[in-house]
Amino acid sequence: MxxxxxxxxxxxxxxxxxxxxxxxxxxxxxxxxxxxxxxxxxxxxxxxxxxxxxxxxxxxxxxxxxxxxxxxxxxxxxxxxxxxxxxxxxxxxxxxxxxxxTAMQIFHPIFWLNEAGEHPIPAATLISFEDVQKGVWRVNPAVAFSLKADYDTLNNHALHYTKQLTDEGKYPLTVWPYxxxxxxxxxxxxxxxxxxxxxxxxxxxxxxxxxxxxxxxxxxxxxxxxxxxxxxxxxxxxxxxxxxxxxxxxxxxxxxxxxxxxxxxxxxxxxxxxxxxxxxxxxxxxxxxxxxxxxxxxxxxxxxxxxxxxxxxxxxxxxxxxxxxxxxxxxxxxx
CATH class of the missing domain: 3.40.50.850 (Isochorismatase-like)
Structure with missing residues (x-):
């Protein structure tokens, strides 16, 4: 009932x-x-x-x-x-x-920038290891302060992270709306x-x-x-x-x-x-x-x-x- x-x-x-x-x-x-x-x-x-x-x-x-x-x-x-x-x-x-x-997470737009300084379009952007390797997308330097992390460390993590997803056969990193x-x-x-x-x-x-x-x-x-x-x-x-x-x-x-x-x-x-x-x-x-x-x-x-x-x-x-x-x-x- x-x-x-x-x-x-x-x-x-x-x-x-x-x-x-x-x-x-x-x-x-x-x-x-x-x-x-x-x-x-x-x-x-x-x-x-x-x-x-x-x-x-x-x-x-x-x-x-x-x-x-x-x-x-x-x-x-x-x-x-x-x-x-x-x-x-x-x-x-x-x-x-x-x-x-919270806003500053690896799958949200603010975390990433392209060469033009633009954030990725949410739900329509997949970031692969090759994208990070070639600089198509890079970590936004401004997020390092709030994440209490060194910027170079964050960039290295981005490479490591997207490679791990590829190696384990998972979906590429998807940039989602907040x-x-x-x-x-x-x-x-x-x-x-x-x-x-x-x-x-x-x-x-x-x-x-x-x-x-x-x-x-x-x-x-x-x-x-x-x-x-x-x-x-x-x-x-x-x-x-x-x-x-x-x-x-x-x-x-x-x-x-x-x-x-x-x-x-x-x-x-x-x-x-x-x-x-x-x-x-x-x-x-x-x-x-x-x-x-x-x-x-x-x-x-x-x-x-x-x-x-x-x-x-x-x-x-x-x-x-x-x-x-x-x-x-x-x-x-x-x-």
Whole structure:
């Protein structure tokens, strides 16, 4: 069942969640429907909701993930919210990841300049190792002060970083619009999803487990489990794997994954989780469930379309033993 206050039409907009009112209703809902605290769960289920934030999910925000339909993330989140409400008694914990950025990061326009002193056009500029090597794009000297770094060191890092991406077969460095800015509206969770997660938290007596990612200025962090590049040019640790979250996920009986975008942060997270599982016990892939109707790929009409890459990744995950499921499926029927 879905609470009467949930309004599909509100999922595409930003609004204030009435916390106290929802808290009272959640406790009443739990009593009315015989929903016990999460601590009583014999089958422990985690919903890993990746970057369900305004910046990716609300039309006209910085990086709205429309998919080929043009309304992808909105439709995904309607289904995701309904999935949470229908399966409230089966989801032990909700873990939303929060893409978290400031302006001066390696994937934002201010970080780079061309010979004319111009910043790259966001979403339309890919910076390769060859581009940096040839000086097509160079680090903006002005960012060194705020990053508390030597300018030559930053230039060497740019070469090292883009080469690492190439050597590891990853996407070239993409210059994105300023997005998920810490302290901004775009950084916040989608209101309807925040409301659903809060309702779950109170009804199940299970704290929502927020996971911050992407706040290291000198690397991208599509995956919540590890950054794109781990080391500096000198081999020093730039950022670390999220070993604590990896260990926690592997202890659940089931991990359900949804969010944005299917072609980037979602696919990268699943891929890293698959790598960890295969290194530990490949049979554990069977406990990972991918909500394939609650995620969409990055599509910028006339510029880029990552739909095929996303579908290929999901086919590979399924072939490895992960399960593709729909939001209309009842969790209780999976076991």
């Amino acid at each position: 879905i609470p009467e206050f949930f309004d599909r039409a509100s999922v595409s907009s930003v609004w204030r969640v009435p916390y106290q009112q929802r808290a009272v209703e959640a406790e009443q809902w739990a009593k009315q429907h015989g929903i016990s605290p999460a601590s009583d769960d014999r089958v422990r289920v985690c919903l890993l909701a990746i970057d369900v934030q305004n910046t990716f999910c609300i039309p006209d925000f910085e990086l709205f993930v429309g998919g080929r339909s043009g309304t992808g993330a909105v439709e995904d989140n309607i289904r995701l919210c309904e999935f949470i409400y229908r399966n409230l008694g089966s989801i032990t914990e909700i873990a939303p990841t929060m893409d978290t950025h 997005h998920s800015m810490l302290g901004g509206i775009g950084h916040a969770l989608v209101s309807a999803f925040e409301e659903a997660a809060f309702f779950h938290c109170i009804a199940r007596k299970s704290q929502t487990n927020f996971e911050i990612k992407g706040n290291q200025p000198l690397t991208e962090n599509y995956s919540v489990l590890r950054p794109e590049v781990l080391t500096t040019v000198g081999g020093e640790l730039l950022a670390q794997k999220n070993s604590q979250l990896i260990d926690k996920l592997l202890k659940f009986d089931a991990v359900i994954i949804a969010g944005q975008a299917k072609s980037h942060c979602v696919a990268w997270t699943i891929d890293d989780l698959l790598t960890e599982i295969q290194a530990y016990d490949s049979s554990l892939t069977r406990k990972v469930y991918l909500l394939e109707d609650c995620t969409s790929p990055v599509v910028v009409p006339g510029v880029v379309d990552f739909t095929e890459q996303a579908d290929q990744a999901y086919a590979r995950f399924a072939a490895a033993g992960m399960r593709l499921v729909k939001s209309t499926d009842a969790i209780a029927d999976w076991f």
